[in-house]
Amino acid sequence: MSDSKTDCKITPPRLPAELQEYPAFERGIRSEDCFTAGSVTGAAIRDQQADHVLFRQTLFRKVAFQRTALKAIELTDVRFEDCDLRNLDISGAILHRVVFLRCQAVGIDLNGATLRHVVFDGCDGSYGFFRFADLEQVRFAKCLLPAADFQGASFVKTALQDCDLRQAQLSGARLKGIDLSDCQIDGIGIRLEDLKGAIVAPIQAVALARLMGLVVKE
Template structure:
């Protein structure tokens, strides 16, 4: 368990019987469902389909750049070495899912419900997670600079060794969240949202400027 994790994140429930699948976009166009498959080196770049359903799928080295899967439901999914830059995953429901070594630059998760989701070793600069409901979520060793968490609800969430510099966190309560291993330089947050956040002495001195204090 991660040092900053005091709760359990459920892993994707993947059957030992699922195997490699020859993925075809036409499958999604036909019925909008993909389940019980391992998919490698597929491309959904610029693909668009609303309210798709993915269940028990492992995506490896796959390209989702600029695709739109708005309103999709993802359950028991693992993304490994995938590029989801500028993808639209807004208004989705994501359960028991892992993003491992993925590129998530500018990915839009706005108004999404995420539960038991792990982001690990991801480049997720400019990621959008505003107006989200996040429960039992881990961000581990991710570049999240200039990310957007405006007006999101956090419940059992941790950040470990993440770059959160210049991120927007206004309207999101940070109570109980440990930022001591992270870079939070230049974050934008309401003073009341900082109540109960865990920070280092150095970070506290920097955040004091938000309160109009001058630290000598």
């Protein structure tokens, strides 16, 4: 996976050809549990509170995480398809080679997370929390991110393609080299110094100038 505009070359998850279904999480998920080379399909994971859980080489398909906090989780070679991740708390997570495809992720908490080679494709991350997250080799494609909080986040070789960023908060984020030209950015919260080196379309430049208090003469 690559994006020539940002040199955002992303390595996909390395999943085995065959995965065994994980047994139901009847006993719950406990801190420091480790799950490797399995899949979860059509399940609901409810009311779980655990730290430092590890999922490696895992496929989640149509899984709903409800009232669940898995702080400092580590996800390596993991794929989420059509999952319900609304209000899932995975703050402080470490994600490496992870794909989120068509997921409902309204209010997801990735504050302070580290993301490497991660793709969000067709997801709804409205009101999501990415504050002080460290993103490198990450792509958001056709995602809804209105009012998402990226304050203080670090973006390196990250692509935002055709995303809705209206009212998103990006104050203190480092956007040098980030292409926002095909995103909706009305009402974005940002400082002038944060925009240094960012790539925007001409019409966006006018809107941003007005946001900064400049008077643009027509």
